[in-house]
Amino acid sequence: MTSATVVGPPDLGPGTLADGDAAIEQALHPPSFTTDPYPVYARLRDEAPVYWSPYFGQWLVARGELVVEVARQWEIFSSVGWDSFFMSQLPEDLRPEIPTVIDHFRTVNISTTDPPVHTRLRRLLSKAFTPRRIATLEGRVRAVTGRLLDDVCEGGGDGGPGEPAGDNWAGRNSDGRQRDSRNGESRHGDGRQGDSRHGDGHPGQGAAGQVSFDLIAGLAYPLPVAMIGELYGVGESDHADLKRWSKAVVAYTGSSVAHPHLARELDTALAEFRAYLRGLVAERRQRPRDDLLSDLVAAVDEGERLAEDELMATSINLLFAGHETTTNLIGNGTLALLRHPDQLDLLRRRPELLPGAVEELLRYDSPVQRVRRITTCDINIGGREIPKGTPVTAFLGSANRDPADWDRPDELDVTRPDVFPMSFGGGPHYCIGAALARLEGRIAFEMLLERFAELTLADGFENRWHPNVAFRGLVELPLRGVLAG
């Protein structure tokens, strides 16, 4: 493992925000930054579009055109070496405690490599994610969404004002497993709404057809995990474990600086994750199925195309990326709509706006807020000299709100034409799951609006965001809904 050398910046001239500015450094700390990063982005864009943060130990890039440059120019801004830089922030004596973390990040995966190795890995995965192949999943996404909304409506009876949004809210048990197991289908098997929409007295449903539920636990989390699980071949009974392991990956990799306790938790999670995957791989080797894992196992067995350790590392990457992010699209998007009731009403009246609205919601509060790279040479970007081997974070969430690129960037407007946000990144690492995420987001919003004639935030709602600078998402989103029909 090689450690990237971190080199500080030269002195700045007058008139610009100084690197390491005390107020900005303070504002970059969670929970302030992770609760609302947008004022910090605005200040950085205006006063220091390329800024050295001693707290992050990285250069931060905030201006839209520069963020695009970092994401696209892989020859200069490399995906190789970030993990060893990040690990270099951990105390040396922690290493014996985190052997699995060290081993995992030593292995190449699709996100931590550049062309040509990246091209080979990407080609192996991309067949499963072409827009045409993803479009064939629409029926399944509807079926799973319908079933989850059935559960929400049946279990989410109105417990009266102020009911807390604990883990036992509608649709899930406290361990994240579903309450019933109707084989992943809605009652009608095609995603049509269950009888509960007609307010006919299902158990737990309030007299006036009112339900209270946590959108994250009831829909935003289980829908993407079910879909990536189906594609990859992870059974429903294993979803709760997948959630636990993925949370540890997201917490460690998405924090601003590497934390020893998160590295320890990740070590345990990765050891379990890898043991589980080894079992699945052995099974598929014996009995291949029609899933992505069987295709990848075949690629390993055919020789040169995929090494077994690459298969493990890339699978872990795909499995967590395949759901944690889309959960945040559904959660952040719903919150944004509830805070802009005029936009919500517009979508109810004109559902044909939904595909564009998904892009606007991705732009407005991006589920992934940054990409991270290491410079491969001395480079001048935005007037700043950054030496070779330096970590750079480029804020996608800031690019999406840059007034140089967007008219009224801080307004949510579901009728905005031609929205192409930076939320899926750019260049060779552009999100491979973008078509699936868009499909799941569109159907989730569509069926939520169909199922509920009214949706509001639960009384006393206080937004609690995960303290994560990369993956922006709510811990819970307690809602109150009145069933349609």
Ligand code: HEM
């Ligand atoms: C709204 C949901 C999603 C968002 C906002 C999102 C965002 C991103 C971003 C920004 C990147 C680029 C990272 C970089 O340049 O370093 C990325 C890459 C990736 N995403 Fe997503 N993603 C989402 C959903 C998904 C889904 C559903 C899957 C899988 C089914 C997925 C799998 C991946 C993979 C494997 C990569 C690495 C691609 C590569 O390095 O070539 N993502 N995603």
